[in-house]
Amino acid sequence: MLKIPPHQVAGHQAGNGKLGPLVDESGRFYKPLQGDERGSNEVKFYESFSSNTKIPEHISKFFPIFYGTQLVEASDGSGLKSHLILHDLVLGRVNPSIVDIKIGSRTWAPESTEEYMQKCLKKDRETSSLPLGFRLSGIQIYGNKESGYWKPERTSIQNLSAEEVKLMLKKFVSSNASTDLDLEPDCAFAATVYGGSTGILSQLLELKAWFEDQTMYHFYSCSILMIFDKEHASEGRNPGAIIKLIDFAHVIEGRGVIDHNFLGGLCSLIKFISEVLTAPNEHTTEVSSKPDHQNFILSDNGAN
Amino acid sequence: MLKIPPHQVAGHQAGNGKLGPLVDESGRFYKPLQGDERGSNEVKFYESFSSNTKIPEHISKFFPIFYGTQLVEASDGSGLKSHLILHDLVLGRVNPSIVDIKIGSRTWAPESTEEYMQKCLKKDRETSSLPLGFRLSGIQIYGNKESGYWKPERTSIQNLSAEEVKLMLKKFVSSNASTDLDLEPDCAFAATVYGGSTGILSQLLELKAWFEDQTMYHFYSCSILMIFDKEHASEGRNPGAIIKLIDFAHVIEGRGVIDHNFLGGLCSLIKFISEVLTAPNEHTTEVSSKPDHQNFILSDNGAN
Numbered sequence: 001m002l003k004i005p006p007h008q009v010a011g012h013q014a015g016n017g018k019l020g021p022l023v024d025e026s027g028r029f030y031k032p033l034q035g036d037e038r039g040s041n042e043v044k045f046y047e048s049f050s051s052n053t054k055i056p057e058h059i060s061k062f063f064p065i066f067y068g069t070q071l072v073e074a075s076d077g078s079g080l081k082s083h084l085i086l087h088d089l090v091l092g093r094v095n096p097s098i099v100d101i102k103i104g105s106r107t108w109a110p111e112s113t114e115e116y117m118q119k120c121l122k123k124d125r126e127t128s129s130l131p132l133g134f135r136l137s138g139i140q141i142y143g144n145k146e147s148g149y150w151k152p153e154r155t156s157i158q159n160l161s162a163e164e165v166k167l168m169l170k171k172f173v174s175s176n177a178s179t180d181l182d183l184e185p186d187c188a189f190a191a192t193v194y195g196g197s198t199g200i201l202s203q204l205l206e207l208k209a210w211f212e213d214q215t216m217y218h219f220y221s222c223s224i225l226m227i228f229d230k231e232h233a234s235e236g237r238n239p240g241a242i243i244k245l246i247d248f249a250h251v252i253e254g255r256g257v258i259d260h261n262f263l264g265g266l267c268s269l270i271k272f273i274s275e276v277l278t279a280p281n282e283h284t285t286e287v288s289s290k291p292d293h294q295n296f297i298l299s300d301n302g303a304n
Numbered sequence: 305m306l307k308i309p310p311h312q313v314a315g316h317q318a319g320n321g322k323l324g325p326l327v328d329e330s331g332r333f334y335k336p337l338q339g340d341e342r343g344s345n346e347v348k349f350y351e352s353f354s355s356n357t358k359i360p361e362h363i364s365k366f367f368p369i370f371y372g373t374q375l376v377e378a379s380d381g382s383g384l385k386s387h388l389i390l391h392d393l394v395l396g397r398v399n400p401s402i403v404d405i406k407i408g409s410r411t412w413a414p415e416s417t418e419e420y421m422q423k424c425l426k427k428d429r430e431t432s433s434l435p436l437g438f439r440l441s442g443i444q445i446y447g448n449k450e451s452g453y454w455k456p457e458r459t460s461i462q463n464l465s466a467e468e469v470k471l472m473l474k475k476f477v478s479s480n481a482s483t484d485l486d487l488e489p490d491c492a493f494a495a496t497v498y499g500g501s502t503g504i505l506s507q508l509l510e511l512k513a514w515f516e517d518q519t520m521y522h523f524y525s526c527s528i529l530m531i532f533d534k535e536h537a538s539e540g541r542n543p544g545a546i547i548k549l550i551d552f553a554h555v556i557e558g559r560g561v562i563d564h565n566f567l568g569g570l571c572s573l574i575k576f577i578s579e580v581l582t583a584p585n586e587h588t589t590e591v592s593s594k595p596d597h598q599n600f601i602l603s604d605n606g607a608n
Contacts, residue, residue, distance in 0.1 A: 264565055
């Protein structure tokens, strides 16, 4: 019995006759393979990665478990289609808060066709990818039993400014985020979700150390999911904060070079999370109006 | 008495009636200001940076000392022109080996005009900037009194592969680099130039730590110079290995975001230098033919 995943925040979604991922009750996630090179590329990546003995365990835990591919009745009613079978990342969670962050200021590989490159470049320039090194692709923040989830339109969160991204990362770990949007986020769960030896910042730093060294894969257009359980956090229990990398349709071989594009974006995200953690109550918008160094007001960078 | 700098490896060069930098005998370097926004932008950067009290001393030492601007007889005979006055970086060196490395896979700022962006993007794709996160812009390697310098054509070193860049970084610190080009470089000076607590790798790591934190400036199209004195190294003396950042015509304000583009390229360069240091005698070309993980042979990444 396959059904539509209740907690998907980005990517193609099933429902209304559309093609999208499905889940079963045993905790497996079925992702339909895109018919073109993207589908076969993602299968190749999972096959390579899951059999690669050079991946340390403290890194492979950041990736979905891969069970192979399988022909499954597609969600759009088009009949049997090949699906990736992955471990369902939100299995066992009741009301997970989730954010999907696409990493890298460039979402296209150097070998891309001119057409594909220009298409991605346009999107990277229109969103926060180019200035910030990443963009928010989707988010759901659980409020409480009455309010349920706050799930802003995806297009509205892709082109946020630095200050707006920081505000969103504060709301993500606040107890008052979805109940009153005008309220300054209280960052009630920043310390337990982002902080601590098993929190999200620690996990991001572990991942960063690997990216400073690994030259096997370059992860274009790949996302980091951050997931935690706010109800657990509210009750003083472990919020189960985790990061997971997803979406490998545009992974290419590293050929002896580190993935400087992913690493740069990851370092930028780490800096944002660190700032929320060290100054959770800093009033975000006021600070933004003060440039770091008043004497340095440059003209537009349009010179040749 | 101004003269043409004897050790310039990249950028516009004076001589034959062309406009380029000049030096005097007291150790000052005169860089003509480009007439357009680039010139005024570079002055603004130097004024901001040199008066910025938030720059720690262990970082400001990586930048040229700025003495102001001055009207000076231009090298192309066009009369008085405004020049940046900087400390001459090779002052007191007899036969310095120098490499100029332009950092970042992207040499244009997000706010660039469409025309300038496309021009830079084309160059970034044609050179090693896009795949490696940096490109060699110029190099001179001192051999000995008989052979003098080996100074390959600039255009020939900008689009090297990962293995070729590694070979060049080995030659840079080898005693046999310029005497016989077919000889495997001996990396005789790798440990003293790249290694040690005051070597180039340590300096690059200090710089990296700053870039992981600073959100004041973004350094587009900026270069790192690496300089040392091979004769000193040969004689067992301190080779005086240093790094310096130069070329700030395309620096923009950071606006609260780290310079993920520069940082990514810097981390890539650090990985190359680390590998030369830890495995100086590894035969470069043989290793290159073995992919990191044999099972992972991806098709071209041209999907949409």
